[in-house]
Structure formats: structure tokens, C-alpha cells
Amino acid sequence: MAEENIKKRIITLRSEIRKHNYQYHVLNTPLISDHEYDRLMRELQALESEHPELITPDSPTQRVGGEAAAGFVRVSHPVPILSLSSAHSDDEVRAWFDRIAKLDKRVRDSTFTVEPKLDGLTVVLHYKNGVFTLGTTRGDGEVGEDITSSLKTVRSLPLHIPVIASGPKPPARLVVRGEAIIYLEDFKKLNRELEVAGERTYVNPRNTASGALRQLDPSLSASRPIRLLCYDIVDSDGPVPQEQWEALVYLKALGFPVPSDITLESDLDGTLARYQEWGERRDSLPYEVDGIVVKLNDLPLARELGVVGKDPRGAIAYKFPAQVVTTHLDDIGLNVGRTGVVTPYAILEPVEVGGVTVRQATLHNFDFIHEKDIRIGDRVLIKRAGDVIPYVIGPVVDARTGEEVPFRIPEHCPSCGESLERVEGEVAIYCVNAACPAQLVRNIEHFASRGAMDIEGLGIKVAHMLVEGQLVNDVADLYKLDEEALSGLEGFADKRAQNLVESIQASGSQPLSRLLTALGIRNVGEAAAGELASQFRNLDRLSEAVLEELEEVEGIGPKVAKTITDWFAQASNRRIIKKLREAEVWPELSVAEDRGPARILADLTFVLTGTLPSLTRNEAKDLILRHGGKVTGNVSRRTDYLVAGESPGSKLARAQELNVPVIDETQLKALIE
Numbered sequence: 001m002a003e004e005n006i007k008k009r010i011i012t013l014r015s016e017i018r019k020h021n022y023q024y025h026v027l028n029t030p031l032i033s034d035h036e037y038d039r040l041m042r043e044l045q046a047l048e049s050e051h052p053e054l055i056t057p058d059s060p061t062q063r064v065g066g067e068a069a070a071g072f073v074r075v076s077h078p079v080p081i082l083s084l085s086s087a088h089s090d091d092e093v094r095a096w097f098d099r100i101a102k103l104d105k106r107v108r109d110s111t112f113t114v115e116p117k118l119d120g121l122t123v124v125l126h127y128k129n130g131v132f133t134l135g136t137t138r139g140d141g142e143v144g145e146d147i148t149s150s151l152k153t154v155r156s157l158p159l160h161i162p163v164i165a166s167g168p169k170p171p172a173r174l175v176v177r178g179e180a181i182i183y184l185e186d187f188k189k190l191n192r193e194l195e196v197a198g199e200r201t202y203v204n205p206r207n208t209a210s211g212a213l214r215q216l217d218p219s220l221s222a223s224r225p226i227r228l229l230c231y232d233i234v235d236s237d238g239p240v241p242q243e244q245w246e247a248l249v250y251l252k253a254l255g256f257p258v259p260s261d262i263t264l265e266s267d268l269d270g271t272l273a274r275y276q277e278w279g280e281r282r283d284s285l286p287y288e289v290d291g292i293v294v295k296l297n298d299l300p301l302a303r304e305l306g307v308v309g310k311d312p313r314g315a316i317a318y319k320f321p322a323q324v325v326t327t328h329l330d331d332i333g334l335n336v337g338r339t340g341v342v343t344p345y346a347i348l349e350p351v352e353v354g355g356v357t358v359r360q361a362t363l364h365n366f367d368f369i370h371e372k373d374i375r376i377g378d379r380v381l382i383k384r385a386g387d388v389i390p391y392v393i394g395p396v397v398d399a400r401t402g403e404e405v406p407f408r409i410p411e412h413c414p415s416c417g418e419s420l421e422r423v424e425g426e427v428a429i430y431c432v433n434a435a436c437p438a439q440l441v442r443n444i445e446h447f448a449s450r451g452a453m454d455i456e457g458l459g460i461k462v463a464h465m466l467v468e469g470q471l472v473n474d475v476a477d478l479y480k481l482d483e484e485a486l487s488g489l490e491g492f493a494d495k496r497a498q499n500l501v502e503s504i505q506a507s508g509s510q511p512l513s514r515l516l517t518a519l520g521i522r523n524v525g526e527a528a529a530g531e532l533a534s535q536f537r538n539l540d541r542l543s544e545a546v547l548e549e550l551e552e553v554e555g556i557g558p559k560v561a562k563t564i565t566d567w568f569a570q571a572s573n574r575r576i577i578k579k580l581r582e583a584e585v586w587p588e589l590s591v592a593e594d595r596g597p598a599r600i601l602a603d604l605t606f607v608l609t610g611t612l613p614s615l616t617r618n619e620a621k622d623l624i625l626r627h628g629g630k631v632t633g634n635v636s637r638r639t640d641y642l643v644a645g646e647s648p649g650s651k652l653a654r655a656q657e658l659n660v661p662v663i664d665e666t667q668l669k670a671l672i673e
Contacts, residue, residue, distance in 0.1 A: 003051075006047060006051060006054070007054060009047065010044065010047050010048065010051075010054055013040055013043060013044040013047070014044065014058075014059055014060060014160075015165065016040055017040055017041060017044065017060040018060065018158070018159075018160060018163050018164075018255075019163065019164050020040070021060065021155060021156075021163075022158070022163040022164060022255050041060065041061070044059070044060065044061055045061050048061055056131075057131060057132070057133070057159075058130075058131040058132060058159040058160040059159070060159065072145040072146060072147070072214070073145070073146040074139070074143050074144070074145060074146075075134065075136045075143065075144055075145070075146050076142065076143050077124060077136070077139075077141070077142060077143065077144060077234075078175055078234065078235040079234060079235055080141050080142060080307075080310070081122065081124060081138045081139075081141050081142075081144070081177065081234065082141060082307065082310055082311060082312050083141065083310050083311060084293065084311055084312070084315055084316060084317040085308070085311040085316055085317070086291075086316070086317045086318075086319050087316050087317070087318045087319065088318075088319050090272050090275075093268070093271075093272060093275075093294065093316065093318055094268065096316045097268050099313075100296075100305055100313050100314070103305055103313070104301065104304065104305060106298070106301055107296070107301070107305075110296050110297060110298055110301065111245075111264055111265060111266055111267075111297040111298075112264070112265045112267075112268070112270075112271045112294050112295060112296060112297060113244045113245055113248070113262060113263070113264055113265075113294075113295045113297055114262065114263045114264075114265055114271055114274045114275070114278075114292050114293075114294060115231055115259060115262045115292065115293045115295065116259050116261070116262075116278065116285070116287075116289040116292060116293070117289055117290055117291040117292055117293050117317050117318075117319070118179040118181055118229060118231075118259070118287065118288075118289060119181070119205075119206050119287075119288040119289060119290050120179040120180050120181035120182075120205075120206055120209050120210070120229075120287075120288075121137065121179065121180040121181075121206070121209050121210040121213055121214075122137065122138035122177065122178075122179055122180075123135055123136065123137060123138070123147070123151060123177070123178055123179070123180050123213070123228070124136045124137075124138065124144060124175060124176075124177055124234060125151070125157070125175065125176045125177075125178060125230070126173075126174075126175050127161060127170065127173070127174040127175070127176070128172065128173055129172055130160055130161045130162070130169075130170055131159070131160055132148075132151075132152070132157070132158065132159045132160070132161075133148075134146065134148055135147055135148045135150075135151035135152075135157075136148075137213075137214070141310055145214070147213050147214060149221075150212070150213045150214070150221035151180075151213065151221075153219075153221045153222035153226075154180065154221075154226050154227065154228050155227075156227050156228045156257045157228045158254070158255045158256060161174070161254045161255055161256075162253070162254050162255055163254065163255025164255060167253050167254050167255055168250065168253055168254060170236075170238075170254055171236045171237050171238025171239070171240065172237055172238060173235070173236060173237040173238075174233070174235075174236045174238075174240075175233070175234040175235040175236065176230050176232065176233060176234060176251065176256060177230065177231065177232035177233075177234050178228050178229055178230035178231060178232075178256070178257075179228070179229050179230075179231070180209050180210075180213055180226050180227070180228055181205065181206070181209055181226070181227055181228075181229060181287050181288070182205040182206075182208055182209045182224065182225055182226055182227065182287075183205075183225070183227060183286045183287050184205065184285075184286060184287060184288065185286065185634070186225035186227075187202070187204075187205040187208065187225075189225070190202070190208070190224065190225060204288075204383070204393070205287070205288055206288065208224065209224070209226050212224035212226055213226065227257070227287075228256075228257055229257050229258065229259045229287075230251050230256040230257060230258055231248065231251075231258065231259060232247070233247050233250075233251070241299075242298075242299050242300055243297050243298065243299060244295050244296070244297050244299055244302075245262075245264045245297050247299070248262060264297065271294055274292070275292050275318050278292050278320075279320055282320060284649075284650050289320075290319060290320055290323070291317050291318050291319035291320045292317070292318050293315060293316075293317050293318075294315060294316050294317075294318055295314065295315040296314040296315065299314075301314065302314025302315065323353060323383055323384055324353070324381060324382065324383045324393070325351050325352070325353045325381075325382055326351075326379050326380065326381055326382070326396055326399075327348050327349045327350075327351035327358075327379070327380065327382060328348065328349035328377070328378075328379055328380075329346055329347070329348060329374070329375075329376060329377065329378045329379070329380045329392075329395075330347045330348060330349055330376075331347040331376055332344050332345070332346060332347065332363065332369070332374075332376055332407050333345050333346075333347050333360075334410060334414040335438075336413060336414065336415045336431055336436060336438035336439055336442075337439070337442055338439055338442030338443045338445070338446050338520050339430070339439075339520060339522045340430040340431040340432060340433075340436065340439055341428045341429070341430055342410065342413065342414070342420060342428075342429045342430065342431060343362075343363075343364075343365065343428075344363040344364075344365070344366060344369060344407075345360055345361065345362055345363055346360060346361040346362070346363050346380065346382075346392050347359070347360060348360060348361060348380075348382065351382065353382055353383070353384045353390060356384065358382060358384060358390045360390075361382050361384075361389070361390040361391050361392050362389055362390070362391045362392070363391075363392050364391065364392075365427045365428065366409050366427070366429060367427045369407050372392075372394040372395060373395065373397075373406075374392065374394065374395050374407065375395065375400075375404035375405055375406050375407060376404065376405045376406075376407060377401075377403055377404035377405055378395040378396070378399075378400065378404050379395065379396040379399040379400075380392050380393070380394065380395050380396065381393035381394055381395075381396065409429070410429075413431035413433065413436060413438075414438075415431070415436050415437055415438035415439070416431065416433050416435070416436040416437060416438070418431055418432070418433040418436065435473070435572070437467055440467050440472070440473070440474070441460070441463045441464055441467050442463075443474075443475055443520055444458070444463040444466065444467070444472065444475055444478070445458075445459065445460045445463045446518065446520050447475040447478070447518045447519075447520065448463070448478075448507075448518075449518075450618050451517060451526060451618060451621075452514060452515075452517045452518030453507040453510050453514060453515070453518045454507060454510065454514070454618065455478075455500075455503050455504055455507045456499075456503045457496070457499055457500045457503055458478075458500060458503070458504070462489075462500070465489045465490065466478075466481075466489075469488065469489060471485055471486075471489075474572070474575070474576050474579070475518070475519075475576060476575075476576045476579035476580045476583060476585075477579070478504050479504060479505070479508065479579075479580070479583035479585055480583070481500075481501060481504060482501060483497040483498055483501055486500060486501065507585075508583070508584065508585040509587075510587065511533070511587050511589070511622065511626065512533040512537070512538065512539075512587040512588065512589050513526070513529045513530040513532075513533040513534075513622075513625055513626070514529075514587075514622070515539075515580075515585070515587055516529035516532055516533055516542075517529040519567075519573075519576075521563060521564055521567045522563045522567070523559065523560045523563050524560065524563070524564065526621065526625065526631065527555060527625070527630045527631065527632075528553075528555050528556060528560065529625075530625035530626075530628075530630075531553050531554055531555055531556065532553060532556070532564075533589050534589065534628065535552075535553050537588055537589040538586070538587075538588040538589070539577055539580075539581075539586070542564075542568070543568040543574075543577065545564070545565070546565070547561045547562065547565060550564055550565070600627050600628065600671070600672055601624055601627040601628045601629030601671065601672065602628035602629070603628075604628075604629045604630070604640040604641065605629070605630045605631075605632055605638055605639050605640050605641075606624050606629055606630065606631050606632075606639070606640065606641050606642075606643055606668075607631070607632055607633070607634065607635050607639050607641075607642050607643070607651060607655070608620055608621065608631065608642075608643050608645075609642060609643070609644050609645070609648045609649055609651040609652060610644050610645030610646050610647050610648035610649065610652075611645045611646045611647060612643070612645040612646075612664075612665045613645065613665055614665065615665055620643060620665070620668070623668070623669075623672070624668075627672050634651075634654075635651050635654040635655045635658065635660055636658070637658055637660075639655070639658070639660045640660075640661070641660070641661050641662075641663050641668075641671075642655040642660050642661070642662045642663070643663055643664070643665065643668050644662050644663070644664060645664070645665065
């Protein structure tokens with residue numbers, strides 16, 4: 001290929017790859033497959049390798065790589081990168097408005113943009129003739145740190161603007177402000193992968209993004225799922241929009257990712273109403289926000305109003321109720337779960353967080369306490385988001401007095417007093433006593449739950465009463481209960497006792513997959529239970545299975561196979577199986593059921609959302625599992641169908657975004673018929 005043709009081909013490849021990066025990482029609407037994208041990238045890499053003199057800083061091949069920096073270089077910002085003053089009520093926002101209106105009467109007629117207050121790392125991006133040349137942190141507002149190499153690894157950051165040929169031509173020098181964040185779904189996925197790999201997990205997305213970008217080695221930054229959202233033009237040497245709303249439209253046209261759902265409000269009342277809307281859907285957003293930012297749409301007017309300290313008068317952050325607070329750690333308690341896992345929890349001096357008074361919070365596991373050096377008596381940071389259980393972030397070390405007491409990992413179960421064991425390769429500590437009262441209560445609760453045997457009227461309180469009254473020693477004893485035995489329990493009149501006995505007896509007809517789920521074998525969830533039921537068809541055959549047979553079942557790896565064989569090897573569990581057979585709770589899957597139509601949904605993954613016309617969520621799940629399908633909780637690119645009923649919620653939007661087929665109950669049944 002002639003040199004001129006090579007140069008043209010390189011330019012074409014770069015343009016195509018930029019467009020596809022933009023479609024995938026900014027618009028979430030990929031136009032080509034990953035395979036096709038990789039082919040384009042490999043061709044460009046090969047051409048640049050053969051002709052290194054044609055490599056440019058804005059080439060897509062330059063995103064990842066480069067030598068680790070020796071240290072961060074401090075860079076002065078072209079203009080101060082200001083913070084915002086905060087408001088915590090409508091009255092405080094109105095007071096801000098009145099103050100600036102007194103300084104300039106034009107404020108009374110102003111419009112406002114309402115934008116999310118993103119909880120990430122502020123970054124400042126410099127472009128020269130459309131090429132990304134420098135990226136820094138905010139620092140102290142006057143001087144930041146050069147993190148250019150790390151920022152180049154962020155796929156949603158344009159290395160060249162405009163990203164697409166139809167975009168407007170930017171000024172020769174353009175400086176843009178944005179926020180580096182990690183989406184909540186990506187953060188959860190990252191932590192799951194780290195946990196599987198046996199590596200340390202992260203506590204929150206913001207610190208993860210910040211820490212990843214402030215790495216001297218850009219390859220470490222590249223390994224984290226960081227995204228970028230831009231919202232401000234800091235400086236330029238050419239004409240740019242003079243209204244904030246138009247500036248956001250302009251940034252988007254250039255190819256920058258801009259937060260969605262930003263609105264332009266005509267008055268302050270509309271702005272305050274928008275705050276309420278953001279607050280109501282805060283916990284359904286894909287990323288963390290801690291409030292909204294209200295800005296005067298008129299940028300020249302905002303600049304003329306000036307600055308108070310380091311806060312511009314023309315904008316204000318209206319914060320949501322605090323989700324992170326500090327309080328005193330009075331003690332560390334211990335819970336025993338149904339599988340024997342002993343987990344620590346924080347006993348706190350009561351504190352209000354997110355509008356709720358919190359007295360206890362999770363401490364994750366014992367390794368977390370050790371890694372964070374959390375001590376009894378510490379002042380600790382607590383976080384709560386929506387309905388999520390509050391958790392401890394870590395200690396406030398500077399608040400220590402020297403009276404704090406380091407926590408010692410327990411050696412004996414807090415419920416039964418037996419010795420605790422730690423499984424090699426796991427962070428969990430177990431009580432292996434099958435007769436442990438705490439485990440038995442949880443086992444009964446799980447056994448009776450909707451996803452398992454679905455015994456109506458048997459919740460945690462009744463489970464406690466049954467164990468404390470010594471009416472049951474294991475879950476199989478439930479089928480020996482009669483109305484006379486239950487009549488001695490508090491609150492159990494004749495009718496209630498009769499209803500519970502009938503519900504227990506009716507549960508004996510549940511399918512084998514439900515019974516396997518109910519037995520609570522560690523790492524065996526509903527999907528795995530369905531596969532095991534289909535493969536072995538009854539508990540006798542499953543109990544006799546060896547590791548090699550179990551590992552042949554789809555979704556069952558060596559670790560889960562070992563857990564299953566260990567469970568059936570315990571004498572106490574074998575007694576439970578025997579008692580279930582004697583009670584005629586012995587579902588079997590016939591060979592006929594396991595053939596043909598019964599496996600018609602094999603290899604298909606479903607997600608359920610909304611209220612279906614005639615099936616409950618569990619009935620729909622059972623229907624899919626019985627016919628060989630899988631049911632997961634979240635929509636992803638691997639989802640084959642979303643089954644949607646009335647009021648489907650955010651899962652429907654996610655399915656539409658990923659082009660996942662959406663079907664209703666009738667269409668689900670049609671797949672099986």
C-alpha cells in the first residue's frame with residue numbers, strides 16, 4: 001500500500017473507531033459487534049506499528065499504555081475551579097436567590113438549569129486544536145495534579161473533538177470541567193470480580209474512581225470501569241455558548257458525555273419542584289448523586305455576580321439529606337446466619353442518616369474490621385442509601401483518644417458456644433454445629449420462604465417460637481406439627497394453628513427444585529437447584545452423586561460441587577432427608593418430565609418485572625425453571641427475555657436500552673406450549 005494510502009486509511013480507521021467509541025461508551029447504542037470493533041482496532045494498531053511516525057496523541061490506540069509516571073506534576077488552572085455553597089432546605093435556596101437578586105435585579109427574570117450533583121472526582125480537560133492534551137484534578141481550585149495518562153484510559157473521554165464529523169468545530173483552545181465516576185452497576189460487578197479473585201474489594205464508587213485515576217501507572221486506571229460526565233466550559237479562546245443550557249447542548253454535540261435529565265426551569269418554584277423529583281428517584285439513578293446543582297442560565301450574569309470566598313454567587317448545591325454521618329461505635333455484635341456464617345455488626349450511638357435513626361450497621365466481615373483497623377470506641381463513618389442497610393465505611397482516626405479497644409475475632413459461636421471454623425480461601429467464619437439454635441431459626445425461616453417451600457404464616461417470629469418451645473429440632477420436624485402442639489404458642493388460637501398446619505402440609509407437594517432451594521445448601525440458589533433437580537430427579541440420586549458427576553451439571557463448579565457433597569455427608573443432614581421421606585415430602589422428577597417440552601427453555605435467561613395478570617413472581621419463576629430456563633435479577637446483555645407486567649419499573653428501560661426482547665405473560669406461556 002502506498003504511503004499516502006496508508007495515511008488515508010489510518011485517518012479513516014481513527015474516525016470510525018472514535019465514532020464507535022462514542023456510540024458505545026456515551027450513547028450506549030453500539031452500531032457494530034465487539035468482534036468488528038476489535039478488527040478495526042487491530043488493523044489500526046498494525047498500521048501504526050509499521051509506521052510509528054504516523055502515531056498521534058489523539059489516536060484511539062493511545063488510550064491505554066505508556067510508562068508509569070515518576071510523580072504527579074502540579075498544574076495551574078487557567079481560571080479558578082470553584083466549589084459551590086450548599087443549601088439544605090427550600091428556605092435556604094430562596095434566601096440565596098433573594099441575596100443575588102438584590103445585587104442585580106436581572107436575576108428576578110432569570111431561568112435556571114437543574115443538574116445532578118455528581119459524587120465523583122472533578123477533572124479539568126484541556127484541548128488544543130481538538131486534541132486532548134492535558135487532564136488534571138481540581139486540587140485546591142487553583143492548582144491540580146496532572147493525570148493525563150490515567151484519563152486517557154477512560155473510554156467515554158474524547159481524545160479528539162468533534163467526535164463525529166457532523167459535530168461543530170471547537171475553538172483552538174477549549175477547557176472543559178467534568179466528573180469521573182463509576183456507575184453503581186459497574187461498581188458491584190467490579191467488587192464481585194475482585195471477591196472471586198480473592199482480592200480486596202472497595203467500599204464506595206467515588207473513592208474507587210478517585211484512587212484509580214490518581215495512579216502513576218495508567219494500566220491500573222485502565223482496569224477500573226471509570227466513566228466521565230461533563231457539565232461546564234471552563235475557558236476557551238473562541239466563541240462558545242453564553243447560556244448554561246446551550247453550553248450543555250454544545251458539549252454534547254462535540255461528543256462529550258453529558259448527564260441525562262438536566263432541565264431548564266423558568267422560575268425558582270419549578271426548580272424547587274425538580275429537587276423533589278430528583279430526591280424521589282435518587283436511589284434508582286445509575287450513579288451516586290448527593291443533591292442537585294442550581295445554576296443561573298445566563299452565564300455572563302453569573303460571572304458578573306462574582307464570588308464569595310471560593311463559591312460563585314451564580315450557582316448553589318441543594319443537598320439531599322445526609323447519607324454519610326459519623327457516630328460512636330459502642331460495641332461490635334455477632335450474628336449467626338442459616339448457613340452458620342458468623343458476621344459482625346456495629347452497635348452504634350443512635351444517629352440520623354438519610355432521614356432514619358440508625359442504631360446498628362453492617363461491618364461486612366472480620367477481614368474488613370482488620371483492614372480498616374476499626375476499634376470499639378471509635379468514631380466511625382456510617383453510610384445509608386435509600387432502603388439499603390446502613391454500613392460502616394471506616395474509622396475517623398484523627399478522633400481517637402487512645403481509649404479505643406481493638407476487636408478480637410471470636411473463637412466460639414455466640415449462640416451455641418461451639419468452636420468456630422474458617423474455610424481456607426474464604427473470609428467467612430462458620431459455626432459447624434448443625435444443632436445451633438441461631439442457625440435452626442434461620443433455616444426454618446428460609447425453608448418456609450416464598451422462593452422455597454412457600455409456607456404461609458411461618459416467618460421469623462414463629463420460627464423463633466418453634467425453636468424456643470423445642471417443637472422442632474430441624475426443618476423436617478415441621479411436618480410432624482399438629483394443632484395441639486401449636487396451641488401452646490403465644491397468639492396461636494385454633495384457627496391460626498389450623499391454617500399453619502394446613503400450609504405446612506400443602507408445601508409437601510412443592511417440586512424438587514423448590515425443596516432443594518429450601519434445604520439451604522450453601523451456594524445452591526434457585527437456578528442451580530433447578531439444574532440439579534433436572535439432572536438427578538430425586539434426593540437419593542443427588543445424595544449419592546460424586547464430585548465428577550456434579551461438575552458436569554451446568555453452573556456447578558468444583559467449589560459448589562464440594563459444598564453439595566459435604567452437605568450430604570453430614571449425619572444430621574442425612575437424618576433430615578430420612579425424616580422428609582418418612583413424612584412423604586419426597587418430590588421426584590420423572591424421566592418424561594425431563595424430556596422434550598420440559599427443557600424447551602434450556603439455555604435461555606429471563607428477568608421478571610412488574611405485576612403479571614395471573615402468575616405471581618414465584619409462580620412465573622417456577623414455570624421458567626421447570627422448563628429448563630434461568631431467572632436472574634438484573635437485565636444485562638446476556639438476558640434473552642424480559643417478562644414484563646404492570647408497572648415494570650427501571651428494568652424495562654434497561655431492556656430497551658440493550659435491545660433485550662420484552663414479552664408479557666401470554667408470550668411466555670406461548671414459548672412453552
